[in-house]
Amino acid sequence: MPTHTIGQIAQRVKGSLVGPDHLTIHAVDQLNAAVEGCISFIRDNRHAKQWARSKATAALVSAGVELEPGAGRALVRVDDADVGLAVVLEMFSPPAPKPEGGVHPSATVDATARVGPDAAIGPGCVIGKGVTIGEGCVLHANVCVMDDAVVGPGCELFPGVVVYRLCELGSGVIVHANAVIGADGFGYRPAPDRSGLVKIPQIGTVKIGNDVEIGAGACIDRGKFSATVIGDGTKIDNLCHIAHNCRIGKGCVLAAQVGLSGSVVVGDGVAIGGQVGVADHFTVGDGAQLAAQAGVICDVPAGATWFGTPAHDLRATLREAVALRRLPDLIKTLKKTSTQDG
Amino acid sequence: MPTHTIGQIAQRVKGSLVGPDHLTIHAVDQLNAAVEGCISFIRDNRHAKQWARSKATAALVSAGVELEPGAGRALVRVDDADVGLAVVLEMFSPPAPKPEGGVHPSATVDATARVGPDAAIGPGCVIGKGVTIGEGCVLHANVCVMDDAVVGPGCELFPGVVVYRLCELGSGVIVHANAVIGADGFGYRPAPDRSGLVKIPQIGTVKIGNDVEIGAGACIDRGKFSATVIGDGTKIDNLCHIAHNCRIGKGCVLAAQVGLSGSVVVGDGVAIGGQVGVADHFTVGDGAQLAAQAGVICDVPAGATWFGTPAHDLRATLREAVALRRLPDLIKTLKKTSTQDG
């Protein structure tokens, strides 16, 4: 990893340095795990108490935190230590090892596929008929892109990713290992003779916008008809399930293990917590926030913050949770009163 | 995609055509996304209002919906527009591109494996010792079938599927990308010296019936002993977890991210909503329905519809959810009354 002086770091995060500017920093860690040469971060006065015991050489400190660096150590005052941390991590980020361009000899690329300039197709990849792989794409090992799919320029697909036929990824899309784009939606109808279930063909596709990131093991099903759509800049975490014909807007954040049922519509700038579920055909309005594990069974208004199953207003849900803890005693008291009354 | 006249479609869905029969239809979409040449579907009067604004050329209309097609457009009246839609999707379903039969040169097939006639083994597949792959099977790229497993005739395994040794799939089973059949069940016992956990051997297998479909990334563990069993015609969605020694009946539907703990027994014709969990050793009776996110910690009677955690009767759970929203105010009122009384 690269090293930087704390003076260089302070300059980059546009912070105000308290302490010597020549201290050498070579890593980033939390206060309680940091060793000499590390920079850490302090977002509030509660964490500030750990500074004295920490072995960190320096720390980013949020506005409002009262703290002095002490001898031979430095603090960098910034508006928000978390935002500053992101910038520092960029400074320490090792250059991503880009695999050599070209097609690895162990890959199987159909003669009708088009592979753009500077694209790297890793060992064991399988590229089907009529596929397009854009300029500068990196497909790590054992990625499979099925017939007629399109992977836009500058995408990175990690090992084991599968893109089903006809699905389309925009530019700069990152897909982590073993994620699956475009498997059949889950649709059946009763057999006419009631003997069982008949599969409904899933003839749609998946259309993923630009600068989307999709987590490991996540599954985005193809549409029953037309397409399942993921908007530009949306980020989807590990093991999420996006069912057929969902339409997710731009700049959304879906934490791990979220499940969206068929034809759910999500607006722009929506934040969805881990393990949330949304029932089919409902809409989550622009800028709404769903707290972790919420179970949505109606439309969510734009800008709302919801929690619970069935989900509704977060504050109301928390108030109810507090009230519920008093319910057993309340029932006992009422019973006693009613017995006394009688 | 193929094209059809609306007259041909009306005939195939056994519907009654209102409007010209020669209109050409080339795609299927929702009312608000359809373009000229599309057929759409209208399941109730609420959606019927969108017909005037829609660009769809035709629509399937459920019984009871009041609507006229308007000039140059057509409606097809059917009992149930959703069932009709399934039939229409079949008409428009492009023929599945079947990979060429035979074993791709980059696949590794053990000399003792038996591969049936007309089976296609894709690039990068690995087929172990003593494996049987039935007639007409399609194994897409990078599928792995471990020693002594049996894949029945007419199965389709998408890229990255893993079948552990000794597991058995019936005929016509579809397994989507990166699903895992037969990983070890989750069983440990305390070490005699209490130094940690000792793995309990998982010596059972998985037996999957005919016409089962398993979603992308789903995991079905092998039995601790004997087998984990999935009945004929059961459909399991993406990212479900079926633990060791579960026994699922016929014609069940498990939505995405369901988790069944060890030795759960599920009857026939059971419908389980997304993200439901069932604790170990409990039974879900025939025809029962579990609403999304339910957490089951006792046996579920046949035919019951349950919801909530701990799950019980759906209607009772919803009534309680409504009552809970009134609880904070109720407590406030009672406190006031009690203060006045005192």
Add this chain to the structure above:
Amino acid sequence: MPTHTIGQIAQRVKGSLVGPDHLTIHAVDQLNAAVEGCISFIRDNRHAKQWARSKATAALVSAGVELEPGAGRALVRVDDADVGLAVVLEMFSPPAPKPEGGVHPSATVDATARVGPDAAIGPGCVIGKGVTIGEGCVLHANVCVMDDAVVGPGCELFPGVVVYRLCELGSGVIVHANAVIGADGFGYRPAPDRSGLVKIPQIGTVKIGNDVEIGAGACIDRGKFSATVIGDGTKIDNLCHIAHNCRIGKGCVLAAQVGLSGSVVVGDGVAIGGQVGVADHFTVGDGAQLAAQAGVICDVPAGATWFGTPAHDLRATLREAVALRRLPDLIKTLKKTSTQDG
């Protein structure tokens, strides 16, 4: 599978045999599925009632269960039939078919990788630059270990496992099919011009201790900085999600589909039920137990047993669930009383 006499089995489980000692046992199954020659297990008097109807030849019986074997059958009395069962399963466990050592010709191993003696690298595996694969490791088909990762001695990685670069596995680690170790954590910051989200580099790694087992499809993200840590002897079930910078202690058990958000700290000997979620930065104390589907949004004290969302004490939560079922009627009664009063 091997066969044993019931006398041999009784000796191995240190149990007391009731009945003939020469009966031949060749398999293990539940009472209601067992056939002749099977040994079964009876953990309580409720299950003891099934013994008469069962076709099992013998059974392990927990202390306190009252039962006689009957003619030509045998019982083995032990303290705990479940613990005895684990020992019996070890007796019947077929020797794991170890693939031949060496590198399969279809694998791609970088020239700078070090592969230990007796290690087996299966077909289609891809081993990056600077990787270390320890002595006696088994990498089944299509496993991918990216640059500079370290796999300790005696590990077994099932097909499709992906280990991202720089991640480290201890000795004797088992990773089931399609699990992903070291994908990027889920971290973004708003673009300075508010045009969207900017990815925060995830420059940390994953460090997995010795004798850890990780289930199929599970995802363990790399740290934003330093490492995500899994302690010795911890067992993680299928489809779990462990976010960046989590620190899990020793000897923990995480059931399937658990989700831990970023920087969660889990002590030693913690048991977490299926589908539990823990919000970011909270701590779960040593020996704590979280019941299935719990949603944790504060620190959990050592030794506590919690349930529900928001999670708190299990018994209190169950008491509240019971009280909640009476709430709708309570509200009705209070309304009636209040009307009468008025």
